[in-house]
Amino acid sequence: MPLTLLRYGLSGKYPARRQFTETKPLKRHYDLVIIGAGGHGAAIAYYLAKYHNITNVALLDKGYLGGGNTARNTAVIRSNYLTEAGVKFYRESVQLYQNLSNELDYNVMMENRGQLTLAHSDSAIRSFRWRAEVNKHLGVRSELVDVQTIKDLVPQLRISDEARFPIMAGLWHADGATARHDAVVWGYARGACSRGVELHQLTEVTGIKTSGNKVTAVETNRGTVECGMAVQAVAGASSVVADMAGIRLPIHSFPLQAMVTQPYKPLLTPHVSSPHLHVYVHQTSRGEFVIGGGSDPYPLYNTRATLDMQESLAAATLELFPFLAQAKLMRQWAGTTDMTPDYSPIMGKSPLDNYYLDAGWGTWGFKATPISGQTMAQMIATGNTPDLIAPFSLDRFYNHRLVNEAGATAASH
Numbered sequence: 391m392p393l394t395l396l397r398y399g400l401s402g403k404y405p406a407r408r409q410f411t412e413t414k415p416l417k418r419h420y421d422l423v424i425i426g427a428g429g430h431g432a433a434i435a436y437y438l439a440k441y442h443n444i445t446n447v448a449l450l451d452k453g454y455l456g457g458g459n460t461a462r463n464t465a466v467i468r469s470n471y472l473t474e475a476g477v478k479f480y481r482e483s484v485q486l487y488q489n490l491s492n493e494l495d496y497n498v499m500m501e502n503r504g505q506l507t508l509a510h511s512d513s514a515i516r517s518f519r520w521r522a523e524v525n526k527h528l529g530v531r532s533e534l535v536d537v538q539t540i541k542d543l544v545p546q547l548r549i550s551d552e553a554r555f556p557i558m559a560g561l562w563h564a565d566g567a568t569a570r571h572d573a574v575v576w577g578y579a580r581g582a583c584s585r586g587v588e589l590h591q592l593t594e595v596t597g598i599k600t601s602g603n604k605v606t607a608v609e610t611n612r613g614t615v616e617c618g619m620a621v622q623a624v625a626g627a628s629s630v631v632a633d634m635a636g637i638r639l640p641i642h643s644f645p646l647q648a649m650v651t652q653p654y655k656p657l658l659t660p661h662v663s664s665p666h667l668h669v670y671v672h673q674t675s676r677g678e679f680v681i682g683g684g685s686d687p688y689p690l691y692n693t694r695a696t697l698d699m700q701e702s703l704a705a706a707t708l709e710l711f712p713f714l715a716q717a718k719l720m721r722q723w724a725g726t727t728d729m730t731p732d733y734s735p736i737m738g739k740s741p742l743d744n745y746y747l748d749a750g751w752g753t754w755g756f757k758a759t760p761i762s763g764q765t766m767a768q769m770i771a772t773g774n775t776p777d778l779i780a781p782f783s784l785d786r787f788y789n790h791r792l793v794n795e796a797g798a799t800a801a802s803h
């Protein structure tokens with residue numbers, strides 16, 4: 391062992407500086423309890439601590455930091471949605487992502503790669519044209535492109551009239567990107583913990599105590615914690631946790647699967663998706679091809695991977711990229727996606743005075759991590775709902791003001 395390494399190991403500098411809170415007893419009371427330490431919970435904690443000086447906060451997770459859907463997602467970041475509310479919201483998030491490594495002083499490995507959604511029918515072309523116009527109007531780079539442009543953008547794609555569903559056009563979104571999911575949640579949590587927020591892993595919320603119209607405490611497997619306010623950010627368990635507070639959410643939970651191949655040399659830059667074939671593909675900076683699609687067709691809380699999904703994703707991938715026929719699959723996994731009727735999130739105040747909802751993130755919540763953290767923190771700190779998230783309130787389901795993003799979400803995430 392080199393002498394310098396030995397000296398370092400024996401010195402006071404070792405072990406290296408702790409990034410997160412060391413495990414210690416829960417306090418009796420916090421100003422705010424955040425239930426769920428995924429990207430969203432960590433981002434809310436970060437923006438509250440840094441920009442609103444609210445640090446008497448406990449960030450609780452039944453598992454480990456970022457071990458839920460944040461760990462399982464395929465990291466697609468984009469803003470080419472369909473509704474005005476959706477496009478504005480995700481546009482801001484993509485912009486925050488662009489500066490996130492600087493903001494957190496942590497490399498989130500942002501890769502601006504562009505996103506191409508394929509049209510295999512006249513009706514898809516019509517809806518892509520509509521989306522492109524809405525996007526451009528709101529300052530998002532999005533355009534309908536022809537087959538020749540698709541060939542130039544992604545020469546590896548199989549474009550043939552012989553295909554089962556020939557590619558007829560595409561929606562090109564130059565702002566499409568990916569980032570490293572673990573780095574995003576670690577960066578946010580590190581920034582929050584360094585400002586005084588306490589992260590408590592292996593701390594499951596098992597009940598929520600209320601008095602009058604307020605939450606007074608949360609019960610956990612490590613004891614009861616009183617709180618001035620609470621927010622739930624538990625994608626995959628939104629309705630379960632809301633139910634503890636006596637709140638019913640219009641959510642059904644479905645497994646969502648993905649898989650990766652062995653690494654290849656870099657050859658595919660954009661993210662390519664085909665809602666028609668229910669598949670999307672991109673290549674990571676490690677060289678693996680990430681392959682995903684739509685949710686499983688039945689509601690379930692189990693996160694197992696299935697052979698039939700593997701087969702259907704593989705078959706659809708080979709229709710687009712036949713050269714992957716020899717690729718070996720390295721891993722396949724699943725998460726739980728909380729689907730709302732309009733494929734938009736539920737954010738903001740709840741029927742309880744001091745309880746907030748960051749829920750219904752379905753297959754699309756990773757890209758929203760920065761903006762949901764920022765806006766939820768603003769609302770918790772000021773009591774006012776930011777304009778950007780007002781359309782996503784729970785009461786839209788009672789007022790018939792849905793934000794329908796079903797078509798713009800599909801298999802593209």
Ligand SMILES: Cc1cc2nc3c(=O)[nH]c(=O)nc-3n(C[C@H](O)[C@H](O)[C@H](O)COP(=O)(O)OP(=O)(O)OC[C@H]3O[C@@H](n4cnc5c(N)ncnc54)[C@H](O)[C@@H]3O)c2cc1C
Pocket residue numbers: 425426427428429430431450451452453454455456457458459460461462463464465466467593594595596623624625626627631646647648682723724725726727751752753754755756757758803
């Ligand atoms: C396969 C797959 C691919 C995806 N691809 C994309 C994509 O490309 N782009 C995109 O934008 N989105 C994608 N998503 C969706 C995205 O992953 C989620 O919307 C996002 O990660 C939600 O973040 P979160 O922080 O709200 O939830 P999570 O990361 O799930 O964090 C919630 C945390 O709450 C904790 N928790 C739950 N119940 C309790 C309790 N009772 N007490 C304490 N803690 C609790 C969990 O342990 C978990 O750590 C994908 C999802 C999956 C499954």
